Amino acid sequence: xxxxxxxxxxxxxxxxxxxxxxxxxxxxxxxxxxxxxxxxxxxxxxxxxxxxxxxxxxxxxxxxxxxxxxxxxxxxxxxxxxxxxxxxxxxxxxxxxxxxxxxxxxxxxxxxxxxxxxxxxxxxxxxxxxxxxxxxxxxxxxxxxxxxxxxxxxxxxxxxxxxxxxxxxxxxxxxxxxxxxxxxxxxxxxxxxxxxxxxxxxxxxxxxxxxxxxxxxxxxxxxxxxxxxxxxxxxxxxxxxxxxxxxxxxxxxxxxxxxxxxxxxxxxxxxxxxxxxxxxxxxxxxxxxxxxxxxxxxxxxxxxxxxxxxxxxxxxxxxxxxxxxxxxxxxxxxxxxxxxxxxxxxxxxxxxxxxxxxxxxxxxxxxxxxxxxxxxxxxxxxxxxxxxxxxxxxxxxxxxxxxxxxxxxxxxxxxxxxxxxxxxxxxxxxxxxxxxxxxxxxxxxxxxxxxxxxxxxxxxxxxxxxxxxxxxxxxxxxxxxxxxxxxxxxxxxxxxxxxxxxxxxxxxxxxxxxxxxxxxxxxxxxxxxxxxxxxxxxxxxxxxxxxxxxxxxxxxxxxxxxxxxxxxxxxxxxxxxxxxxxxxxxxxxxxxxxxxxxxxxxxxxxxxxxxxxxxxxxxxxxxxxxxxxxxxxxxxxxxxxxxxxxxxxxxxxxxxxxxxxxxxxxxxxxxxxxxxxxxxxxxxxxxxxxxxxxxxxxxxxxxxxxxxxxxxxxxxxxxxxxxxxxxxxxxxxxxxxxxxxxxxxxxxxxxxxxxxxxxxxxxxxxxxxxxxxxxxxxxxxxxxxxxxxxxx
Numbered sequence: 052x053x054x055x056x057x058x059x060x061x062x063x064x065x066x067x068x069x070x071x072x073x074x075x076x077x078x079x080x081x082x083x084x085x086x087x088x089x090x091x092x093x094x095x096x097x098x099x100x101x102x103x104x105x106x107x108x109x110x111x112x113x114x115x116x117x118x119x120x121x122x123x124x125x126x127x128x129x130x131x132x133x134x135x136x137x138x139x140x141x142x143x144x145x146x147x148x149x150x151x152x153x154x155x156x157x158x159x160x161x162x163x164x165x166x167x168x169x170x171x172x173x174x175x176x177x178x179x180x181x182x183x184x185x186x187x188x189x190x191x192x193x194x195x196x197x198x199x200x201x202x203x204x205x206x207x208x209x210x211x212x213x214x215x216x217x218x219x220x221x222x223x224x225x226x227x228x229x230x231x232x233x234x235x236x237x238x239x240x241x242x243x244x245x246x247x248x249x250x251x252x253x254x255x256x257x258x259x260x261x262x263x264x265x266x267x268x269x270x271x272x273x274x275x276x277x278x279x280x281x282x283x284x285x286x287x288x289x290x291x292x293x294x295x296x297x298x299x300x301x302x303x304x305x306x307x308x309x310x311x312x313x314x315x316x317x318x319x320x321x322x323x324x325x326x327x328x329x330x331x332x333x334x335x336x337x338x339x340x341x342x343x344x345x346x347x348x349x350x351x352x353x354x355x356x357x358x359x360x361x362x363x364x365x366x367x368x369x370x371x372x373x374x375x376x377x378x379x380x381x382x383x384x385x386x387x388x389x390x391x392x393x394x395x396x397x398x399x400x401x402x403x404x405x406x407x408x409x410x411x412x413x414x415x416x417x418x419x420x421x422x423x424x425x426x427x428x429x430x431x432x433x434x435x436x437x438x439x440x441x442x443x444x445x446x447x448x449x450x451x452x453x454x455x456x457x458x459x460x461x462x463x464x465x466x467x468x469x470x471x472x473x474x475x476x477x478x479x480x481x482x483x484x485x486x487x488x489x490x491x492x493x494x495x496x497x498x499x500x501x502x503x504x505x506x507x508x509x510x511x512x513x514x515x516x517x518x519x520x521x522x523x524x525x526x527x528x529x530x531x532x533x534x535x536x537x538x539x540x541x542x543x544x545x546x547x548x549x550x551x552x553x554x555x556x557x558x559x560x561x562x563x564x565x566x567x568x569x570x571x572x573x574x575x576x577x578x579x580x581x582x583x584x585x586x587x588x589x590x591x592x593x594x595x596x597x598x599x600x601x602x603x604x605x606x607x608x609x610x611x612x613x614x615x616x617x618x619x620x621x622x623x624x625x626x627x628x629x630x631x632x633x634x635x636x637x638x639x640x641x642x643x644x645x646x647x648x649x650x651x652x653x654x655x656x657x658x659x660x661x662x663x664x665x666x667x668x669x670x671x672x673x674x675x676x677x678x679x680x681x682x683x684x685x686x687x688x689x690x691x692x693x694x695x696x697x698x699x700x701x702x703x704x705x706x707x708x709x710x711x712x713x714x715x716x717x718x719x720x721x722x723x724x725x726x727x728x729x730x731x732x733x734x735x736x737x738x739x740x741x742x743x744x745x746x747x748x749x750x751x752x753x754x755x756x757x758x759x760x761x762x763x764x765x766x767x768x769x770x771x772x773x774x775x776x777x778x779x780x781x782x783x784x785x786x787x788x789x790x791x792x793x794x795x796x797x798x799x800x801x802x803x804x805x806x807x808x809x810x811x812x813x814x815x816x817x818x819x820x821x822x823x824x825x826x827x828x829x830x831x832x833x834x835x836x837x838x839x840x841x842x843x
Contacts, residue, residue, distance in 0.1 A: 105123065105125045105206075110127060110208060110209075110210065111125070111127055111128035111131055111132070111188075111208065111209035111210075112124070112125040112127070112128060112206065112207070112208055112209070113125075113128065113139075113144060113206070113207040113209070114195070114204050114205070114206050114207075115144055115161070115204065115205045115206075115207060116203075116204060117165070117203070117204075118143075119143055119144055119145065119158070119161055120141060120142065120143055120144070121139045121140050121141065121142055121143075121144050121147070122140065122204065123140065124136055124139045124140060128209065131180075132148075132178075132179075132180040132181055132186075133180055133181040133182065134147075134180075134181050138181070144207075145157040145158070147179075148178045148179055149176065149177075149178060149179070150177055150179060150185065153176060153177075157176070160174060161205065164192050164194070164205050165202055165205065173189050173190065173191055174189065174190045175187070175188075175189055175190075176188060176189075176190055178209065186211075187211075188209045188210060188211060189209075189210045189211075190207055190208070190209060191207070191208040191210065192205055192206065192207050192208070193205075193206045193208075194206070236256050237256055237257055239256060239258060240258060241258065241336045241337060241338045242255065242256050242258045242259045242261070242262075242336070242337040242338075243255070243256040243258075243334070243335075243336055244256070244259075244274065244334070244335050244336075244337065245323055245332060245333065245334045245335075246274050246290075246323075246332050246333045246334075246335075247331070247332040248294060248330065248331070248332050248333075250273055250274050250275065250287075250290055250333075251271055251272070251273060251274070252269050252270055252271065252272055252273075252274050253270070253271070253332065254270075255269050255270070259337075261339070262306055262308045262314060263308035263309050263310060263312070264277075264308065264309065274286065274290070274335075275287060277306055277307070277337075278304050278305060278306055278307065279304065279305035279306070279307045279313055280307075281305075282304035282305050285302055285304055286302065286304060286318065289301075289302040289318065289320060290320055290333055293320045293321060293322055293333055294322065294330060294333065298321065298322065299319070299320065299321040299322075300319075300320050300321075301317060301318070301319050301320075302317070302318050302320075303315065303316070303317050303318075303340065304316060304318060306337065314339060314341060315339075315340050315341050315343075315344045316337050316338060316339055316340060317337075317338045317340045318335055318336070318337055319335060319336045319338070320333050320334070320335040321333070321334060321335070322334075361379070361381050362381045362382060363381070363382055364381055364382070364383050365383050365386075366383045366463055366464060366465045367381065367383040367384035367386075367387045367388065367462075367463070367464035367465075368381045368383060368384065368461065368462075368463055368464075369381070369384055369395075369400065369403075369461065369462050369464065370459060370460070370461050371400045371459070371460050371461075371462075372457070372458075372459060372460075373457060373458040373459070373460075374399075375399050375400050375401065375460075376397055376398070376399055376400070377395050377396055377397065377398050377399070377400055378396065378459070379461075380392045380395040380396060383464075384464070387435070387437075387464065387466055388403050388435065388436075388437050388438060389437050389438035389439060390402075390403075390438055400462070402436070403435055403436050404433075404435070404436055405434050405435075405436045405442050408433055408434065429448070429449070430446060430447070430448045431446075431447055431448075432444065432445070432446055432447075432467065433445055433447055435464065435466075443466060443468050444466075444467050444468055444470075444471045445464050445465060445466060445467060446464070446465045446467045447462055447463070447464050447465075448462065448463045449461070449462055488508050489508055489509070491508060491510055492510055493510055493590050493591060493592050494507070494508065494510045494511030494512075494513075494514045494515075494570075494590070494591035494592075494593070495507065495508045495510070495511060495588065495589070495590055495591070496508075496511055496526070496588070496589045496591070497577075497586060497587075497588055498531055498544065498586050498587055498588075498589070499585070499586040500548055500584055500585060500586050501530075501532070502530055502531040502532035502533075502541075502544045502545075502548065503528060503529070503530050503531070504526055504527055504528065504529045504531065505527065505586070506527070507522070507526050507527065510591075511526070511591055512526065514568055514570065514591055514593050515568070516568070531544045532544055532545070537557075539555055539557065540555065543555050543572070543574045543589075544574065544587065546574070547574045547575065547576045547587035548576070548584060548586070548587065549576075549584075550576050550578065550584050551576065552573070552574060552575045552576065553574045554571075554572065554573050554574070555570075555571070555572040555574070556569075556570070556571045556572070556594075557569070557570065558570060568593055568595060569593070569594050569595055569598050570591050570592060570593060570594060571591075571592045571594050572589055572590065572591045572592070573589070573590045574587055574588075574589050575587060575588050575590075618680075625676075629669075629673050633666060633669060633670060633673065636662070636666050637663065637666040637667070637670070640659065640662050640663045640666060641663065643659060644659055644660075644663065675807045675808065675811060676807070678807075678811050679790055679807055679810065679811065682810075682811070682814050687814065687815075687818065689731075689732040689735065689818050689819070690732050690734070691730050691731060691732060691843060692730070692731075692732075692733060693728050693729070693730055694728065694729060694730075694731060694733045694736070695727065695728055696722070696726055696727070696728075696729050696761060696768070697720075697722050697726065697727075697761075699733065699736065699737060699740070700720055700722065700740065700759050700761070701720070702737065703737060703740045703741055703744060703759070704718050704720060704759070706741065707741070707744050707745065707748060710745070710748055711748050711757065714748065714751060714752075714753050714754075714755070715753055715754040716748055716751050716752075716753075716754070716755050716756060716757055717755070717756040717757070718756075718757055718759075719756055719757065719758040719759070720758070720759050720760075721758060721759070721760040721761070722760075722761045723761055723762050723763040725763040726761050726763050726768065729768065729839075729841065730841075730843050731819060731839060731843070732815075732818075732819070735815040735818070735819075736815070736819070736839070738811070738812070738815065739812045739815050739816060739837065740759070740770070740772070742808040742809065742811065742812045743772040743812060743835050743837075744757060744759065744772055745808070746808065746809070746835075747772050747773075747774035747776065747833070747835070748774075750774070750776040750777050750833075751774045751775070751776040751832075752775060752776055752777070755774065755775045755776060756774070756775060757772065757773070757774045758771075758772075758773040758774075759771070759772055759773075760773060764838070766840065766841050766842055767821065767838045767839070767840060767841060768838060768839050768841060769836060769837075769838050770836070770837055770838075770839070771834055771835070771836045772834070772835045772836075773832070773833075773834050774832045774833055775831070775832035776832050776833065777829070777830065777832075778827045778828050778829040778830050778831050778832055778833055779825065779827040779829070779833055780829055784825060784827065787809055787825060788809045788810055788812075788813040788823070789810060790807050790810040812837070816837045816838070816839065819839040819840060819843065820839065820840030820842070820843055821837055821838035821839040821840060822837070822838055823835070823836065823837035823838075824836055824837075
């Protein structure tokens, strides 16, 4: 190994260099020897040590990059010229330090330095301090090299041309090179030490006091005693390698001070050679890395957090090496592709791709070598392949990184099946709406949040009577809030823009065209996902035909009502005319029965009873017809009074007793004890019960029963008439309660009746705030139930 020798208080130090030409030193009489500077590899971390050395040198030093920009200025230069480092670093050096009339000369000089590392002759020049004061100096230069041996930096030493001239801040006038190197070492923040080949300390810099030691107490002690017991073997192994290989080593260990406190430090060691190149020992640097360790711990914690989150993420996160083999497979990937971690690790990532996408991995070596691909850094949509062969849509994003020269890749995969379905449904919904919009027989317009029409369909054009050539202007772009619009239309549009629906009927769109068409319009707002009003939609119906139909219906209704009134008047007149002679017949029949019944023969007595019974039946029919007439004419009123419902039911039983006894039917009464006085129309309530009980007896079985049961309900009374007669079919139930409807309407029907009793009963029940219904089954009898309100 070749090298340059420096002497710091008699201790030789060796610095490796790339080639014999890598050293460009000034004369031996120079105030500071730069021979060690260019021998450093610029990309190695030893540049940090070099930087510390340069900062402690009592001479003005600059490091320039390839663009002649200052990348480092030492403390001595800043103090001497009254600059801060921030005012120099990042600026073109000659613009800061050289008078402008010599810029061209300096730029040419730098070009020669960069082209020929051997041609580094001294240059006398004038430089400027911060206050633009001129100072004569001599420039000396050296080079720093990158790993390939190319010049990457130029280091410039600025020396005073006149030794006696003291710059404003010069506090370091040191006469000899040896003294300057001593100052460099002793003022370094890092601790510099040297040992013999046995590891005995022969020199250690004053900065060791930072750790609680004094240099004197450590001289001639074993270097391992400085460090924590568990780390001493690492120190011995590192120094042994350094001595045996005549090279350099770096190790991170814990230094322990006299009080037992530990510090994380980095020991950088290299062989110490004499002037003949023989190994004399080791020289090393101890640097405090507590901050670095803390940052590293934080980084490791962040890394652990990322890995933990990646493992449990719902999205699939997969890492692969540069061959595409899977090296990380999280829980989301397990759930998405149905492969376990053990099954996926080591497999090629193309296993989760359908065959048609596997060409993406063709030429992967080019991606690895260049780090460039159209998929990198982009989010794309493809299809994934599950373990069971199912393909499904995915969203995938790629990224890559390098470690120790190897390339690695990560993919984040999300199942977008639901999103794709939603998008499909949205497209289908748009297509359906478009079809409805275009094909609808209803007119449809869209208007924006300012009331301006933006879209209309053909049906609307036809309704308002605008020619196709005039649609734009007459419809599209028309301001519904403008002065030409109808006031009622303006009101509807204003309401919709405020976020509420509205309706309109009339012919007010005639202002757009030539046709005065009767319409019915519905206005609704269009509200976005973020609840903003984006305008509105108006759906317009041409009601010309429906208006005609409505007018026809109204006319038909009027005609029907007139006919109904005529019928009611006719029935009223007829019943009146029939009742007058009927009353005479009934009166004289009763008189005849009372006066001569005992003198009549059996046949004559029978005939007289038939006349009286038929007259009463006919009177009932006339009264029922009159009730129907009054109901249809709306002339039926209730006359409320307080009545005892149990007494009323007993009267009904008494009245119907003879009729029931003819069929041996037992009359039963069951009244809730809570029922007493109620408010109702006695006559109409009695008529309801008589009609229902009469039907129950009429259609009841011989030797059967008819029961009247009353139940007290909240605010209502339920009254049931129960029989065990012939029953009613489900089909016949639909015909009940209609006027003149009989279940047996044939000419040979068995049961008498006119079919209006239940109709009248239903109407009287409804007048009492109730309702009536029936439950029945053929052969098992019927239960007619009606309710009346107790709040009348």
